[in-house]
Amino acid sequence: MPQPQLDEHGRLRHLLTLEGLPRATLEHLLDRAEQLRALSHNGTRRLDLLNGRTVINLFFEPSTRTRTSFDLAAKRLGADVINFDIASSSTVKGETLLDTVHTLEAMHCDAFVVRHKESGTPEFIARHLRSNCAVLNAGDGNRAHPTQGLLDALTLLRHRADFSQLCVVICGDIRHSRVARSDVHALRTLGIGELRLCAPESLLPDAAEMPGCLLFSDFDAALRGADAVIMLRLQKERMEGALIPSEAEYFRRFGLSSERLAQAAPDCLVMHPGPINRDVEIAADVADGPRSLILEQVGNGVFIRMAVLQELLGK
Amino acid sequence: MPQPQLDEHGRLRHLLTLEGLPRATLEHLLDRAEQLRALSHNGTRRLDLLNGRTVINLFFEPSTRTRTSFDLAAKRLGADVINFDIASSSTVKGETLLDTVHTLEAMHCDAFVVRHKESGTPEFIARHLRSNCAVLNAGDGNRAHPTQGLLDALTLLRHRADFSQLCVVICGDIRHSRVARSDVHALRTLGIGELRLCAPESLLPDAAEMPGCLLFSDFDAALRGADAVIMLRLQKERMEGALIPSEAEYFRRFGLSSERLAQAAPDCLVMHPGPINRDVEIAADVADGPRSLILEQVGNGVFIRMAVLQELLGK
Amino acid sequence: MPQPQLDEHGRLRHLLTLEGLPRATLEHLLDRAEQLRALSHNGTRRLDLLNGRTVINLFFEPSTRTRTSFDLAAKRLGADVINFDIASSSTVKGETLLDTVHTLEAMHCDAFVVRHKESGTPEFIARHLRSNCAVLNAGDGNRAHPTQGLLDALTLLRHRADFSQLCVVICGDIRHSRVARSDVHALRTLGIGELRLCAPESLLPDAAEMPGCLLFSDFDAALRGADAVIMLRLQKERMEGALIPSEAEYFRRFGLSSERLAQAAPDCLVMHPGPINRDVEIAADVADGPRSLILEQVGNGVFIRMAVLQELLGK
Structure with a gap:
């Protein structure tokens, strides 16, 4: 599989799958998670690292557990979170998935957290982005989480x-x-x-x-x-x-x-x-x-x- | 009825019912509400007292009115609010109520605001918590509000x-x-x-x-x-x-x-x-x-x- | 049509329709939007101009696109946003629209963003407000957007x-x-x-x-x-x-x-x-x-x- 999730400097650009990611990238993320835990345990639960950033939860499968986890993670970093309600969205009115994505990008969002029952949807979105928005796979079909x-x-x-x-x-x-x-x-x-x-x-x-x-x-x-x-x-x-x-x-x-x-x-x-x-x-x-x-x-x-x-x- | 809602120092630990609460506790809450009103009327609508705290609305009965009131209250104190959508949650997938609660606790939330059609549900949750999360009864059956x-x-x-x-x-x-x-x-x-x-x-x-x-x-x-x-x-x-x-x-x-x-x-x-x-x-x-x-x-x-x-x- | 949307000083009080609004009012809003764009492009995406203010999205027609746009706009100005879920609200329990509105006003909200399939609903709400809350028409019937x-x-x-x-x-x-x-x-x-x-x-x-x-x-x-x-x-x-x-x-x-x-x-x-x-x-x-x-x-x-x-x- 190609690695559209790494940029030309080998830095993480999206998180679509762990397959093929370098060990150093994984260890870096694990280390950072440990640092965040340490901060939290010392009482610093809310950081302002992502103030002004917008994270959009695009969940095409019901999942409160994972969505809540991403929601809390984004809020604790200071980001704004939009839970995009698929059931009442334009996607239902016949808008294509990519038109929905491009519309949300045009509102200047910074990340999509995507869950979809079809394998490959997060990667499909990542390949067609028009901004430097990041895609985080929150579970696609039976492919990756x-x-x-x-x-x-x-x-x-x-x-x-x-x-x-x-x-x-x-x-x-x-x-x-x-x-x-x-x-x-x-x-x-x-x-x-x-x-x-x-x-x-x-x-x-x-x-x-x-x-x-x-x-x-x-x-x-x-x-x-x-x-x-x-x-x-x-x-x-x-x-x-x-x-x-x-x-x-x-x-x-x-x-x-x-x-x-x-x-x-x-x-x-x-x-x-x-x-x-x-x-x-x-x-x-x-x-x-x-x-x-x-x-x-x-x-x-x-x-x-x-x-x-x-x-x-x-x- | 026992008072699991008071701690060993007689301080409020949960708010499950007013039955049996000391008059001083009630008066203390009423006084504090008055102080918050005074601040609000003087233009201080948002306080940062609960920055970094997470309040989870667990409404098993539809109620926009009470939920909105709690939502605004929490946000005006600076807390993050998660409206846990029961309809699309793991509880629907067959997860037990307590597993849902323990999962949310494990994400480090600070309070559950609970509404349920069965009397005693908020107390049931309070008795089985594994963290020092607080439970606020937002109406249970015909028992208490x-x-x-x-x-x-x-x-x-x-x-x-x-x-x-x-x-x-x-x-x-x-x-x-x-x-x-x-x-x-x-x-x-x-x-x-x-x-x-x-x-x-x-x-x-x-x-x-x-x-x-x-x-x-x-x-x-x-x-x-x-x-x-x-x-x-x-x-x-x-x-x-x-x-x-x-x-x-x-x-x-x-x-x-x-x-x-x-x-x-x-x-x-x-x-x-x-x-x-x-x-x-x-x-x-x-x-x-x-x-x-x-x-x-x-x-x-x-x-x-x-x-x-x-x-x-x-x- | 009368202009309940302008106050006695000719300032915008609600935004219900563009019909009859003075050219200067329109140009003022367009200029301000340009300034906000300039700030955003220079990296200032979040302003604190509306800290402590509460914006309530009252969408009686499904619309994620427009609602998300208003939601982001309010959050980027620092306001708290409540997405009032009509489907599970008291309006469904038989409460009248105005009782719902007055109830939300009593919680000290600052703006209603209203979408409704009936033309004139935002104006109807604006005429019956009891506070100095503002009404923003997000689309009513075939009348105005x-x-x-x-x-x-x-x-x-x-x-x-x-x-x-x-x-x-x-x-x-x-x-x-x-x-x-x-x-x-x-x-x-x-x-x-x-x-x-x-x-x-x-x-x-x-x-x-x-x-x-x-x-x-x-x-x-x-x-x-x-x-x-x-x-x-x-x-x-x-x-x-x-x-x-x-x-x-x-x-x-x-x-x-x-x-x-x-x-x-x-x-x-x-x-x-x-x-x-x-x-x-x-x-x-x-x-x-x-x-x-x-x-x-x-x-x-x-x-x-x-x-x-x-x-x-x-x-």
């Missing part, structure tokens, strides 16, 4: 500073998961020791798409000795498509129960991008248990999004 | 400084009214002289629930000599439940007409929490008349909500 | 400083267009040389309503020698009403193709209020071509709205 990949990497790093000896399992509908793809790109770029992807046979990705990853359909085998496990949300519509059996059967084979977790390393960390389906892909007691980093992930998400916005919009 | 109780008390106080000799009537569907309950708690705690509750027989509360109040089903008798009357909005769905007769019949027996108002004290004040049903529970000419404090109530609502936010979030 | 008229005048002025020799064509559903009316008022007040209105016979206005304008039903004739052409959006519902033939037939007779544009002056400017229907009223290559000012119009819209807000709310 780069801020999720970064926040998962940050969360893991804070607990396991040395990635080189680490074995991480990602379990769920890998084939259709943008979270899985961005996690794979982040963790591999940052030099993770071993990366195991586990899914029902029908939901495994093509091996060629995930070089350097080990594929499993036996969750118990995948978990053995793992240092961290990232559970994916079960999309209920998969069941309708007959790609997975019942919820109960799914939990029996691919759910993370405390018994199953016992097969991993004794201090194995548990992650999940949320929102969780309790007792479907993860047992409630595991989600709420001492190894769960699920809420830490949420908190790190705001710092990561602040870091990305600062990198892209700060002068 | 504490900022309405405070703003009604404030409105009355500004016109009748001595509550001890005052006779106040509340008329409408007392049984199902959170406004009535919070008004009763506020006025009784502040030492109101006489409190009369008037409703159709089917909509009267249990006498035991309202100690110290006089119950009436004859509005003319209830009004006799009253110094102030608070009319409640008729919820149209009560009629479907056959608990009240037609609108016309309701107005004939329980509507506040100017003829009926003549039976009260000559300078009897008229209040209503809004939105009003003109000529259903209150005649249009009374709502718009010289004794009506309805719009003053609205204005006081913003100052009360600022006072509560400042008390709960100010350091 | 004054900020559009101003921004179109500004856009044209920046390219053709001398209006006196200029020939401008407006083409589309003139009869039902508030944009056409406000453009006519702006351009005639500012001394445009010649103004031609072109529409299918069934969509022409009464000649008496547009004094000083030339009416055409032959677009080729109207275009001959024109210096600028403003294309109007085709409202699809007109076709349902059998007032116009098919889209293809409409484009053949009234669509702006590059061939047709060749009949105008060689440097004829092309404008459109948006959102455009590509290849219905305007060919895609013309909309995107070198003479198109469509996106400039959008950018100017923000500066015009800032200028109006500053004029109405600045002390």
Whole structure:
């Protein structure tokens, strides 16, 4: 894939995917997120770094969680945020997506945060911009969710500073998961020791798409000795498509129960991008248990999004 | 009822209900609202007391009026406000209420303003918080609407400084009214002289629930000599439940007409929490008349909500 | 029409229509918009002129484009903006429009930005205000869209400083267009040389309503020698009403193709209020071509709205 997201000096111009981003770029964003956390913990929650800047949330899929995280990140940097309501917008009146984008650009916005069910929409927008507005991918189809990949990497790093000896399992509908793809790109770029992807046979990705990853359909085998496990949300519509059996059967084979977790390393960390389906892909007691980093992930998400916005919009 | 809303030093930690709150706490909030009004009238409409703080509106029932009031209150104190859109949120995707709350807490918010049709939801949230976030009840079921109780008390106080000799009537569907309950708690705690509750027989509360109040089903008798009357909005769905007769019949027996108002004290004040049903529970000419404090109530609502936010979030 | 929008000193109190506004008032607003543009281009995007002021968007018709423009304008002047959500508001619960307005006024707002499908609604609101709140018409029925008229005048002025020799064509559903009316008022007040209105016979206005304008039903004739052409959006519902033939037939007779544009002056400017229907009223290559000012119009819209807000709310 080409890298329209880097400018001629190799600086981040958009954040569309983590695929192909240099390790130094990732580490720079992670470092910046850590600095922002430190400021926040010392009581500086609002910075004025992006005063006068305008961030537009263009969410074509419903998502309050991610949108709220971006919203807070932008506001805490001093930017103005417009939540562009797709349902009542000109796009509905038949205006093309690009006309909507160019119209908003003409109002002098500085960033689009884009979520769309079609893979490639953020990149499509980025390729057709007429200003130096930045595009941040907040999730496109099953392709990428780069801020999720970064926040998962940050969360893991804070607990396991040395990635080189680490074995991480990602379990769920890998084939259709943008979270899985961005996690794979982040963790591999940052030099993770071993990366195991586990899914029902029908939901495994093509091996060629995930070089350097080990594929499993036996969750118990995948978990053995793992240092961290990232559970994916079960999309209920998969069941309708007959790609997975019942919820109960799914939990029996691919759910993370405390018994199953016992097969991993004794201090194995548990992650999940949320929102969780309790007792479907993860047992409630595991989600709420001492190894769960699920809420830490949420908190790190705001710092990561602040870091990305600062990198892209700060002068 | 226990008081999870006070901390170990007796300071307000959440505002869930006025029931059981000490008179000093109420008076402190009313005084603070008055100070904020004075600042506003002198031209200081925006304060920076809550810069960097995040207030999240969690409205599970539609309400633009109350939500806008809280929104303005928070913004005028410098806080950032997130209107969490329940309709497109993860709660709809099957996430539990508490998972939503914990997720938002993990993003470092400082207050939840909660409206829910189920009584007790704000308290339920307050009991399960994992941070020192504050919960403000913006109306739960038929249980409590504490900022309405405070703003009604404030409105009355500004016109009748001595509550001890005052006779106040509340008329409408007392049984199902959170406004009535919070008004009763506020006025009784502040030492109101006489409190009369008037409703159709089917909509009267249990006498035991309202100690110290006089119950009436004859509005003319209830009004006799009253110094102030608070009319409640008729919820149209009560009629479907056959608990009240037609609108016309309701107005004939329980509507506040100017003829009926003549039976009260000559300078009897008229209040209503809004939105009003003109000529259903209150005649249009009374709502718009010289004794009506309805719009003053609205204005006081913003100052009360600022006072509560400042008390709960100010350091 | 009376001028409730001017105060006793001839200063702008509301912006309801451009009809009857003095040329000096229009020029003052255009100058101010230019100053705001200059500040913006020098990097001052956010001013604190309206700190503590509250602007309420009251949109009874869906419009993200215009609402976003007003939203950005208000925020860039430092004001707080409330997007009053009509769908979930008390207006839906049966509250009258004026009760909603008076309630919001009681919360001390400073301006209402009103869009409504009924002509005259902004004026109706302005006549019944109880505070010194300002009303900005963001489009009412087919009557007026004054900020559009101003921004179109500004856009044209920046390219053709001398209006006196200029020939401008407006083409589309003139009869039902508030944009056409406000453009006519702006351009005639500012001394445009010649103004031609072109529409299918069934969509022409009464000649008496547009004094000083030339009416055409032959677009080729109207275009001959024109210096600028403003294309109007085709409202699809007109076709349902059998007032116009098919889209293809409409484009053949009234669509702006590059061939047709060749009949105008060689440097004829092309404008459109948006959102455009590509290849219905305007060919895609013309909309995107070198003479198109469509996106400039959008950018100017923000500066015009800032200028109006500053004029109405600045002390």
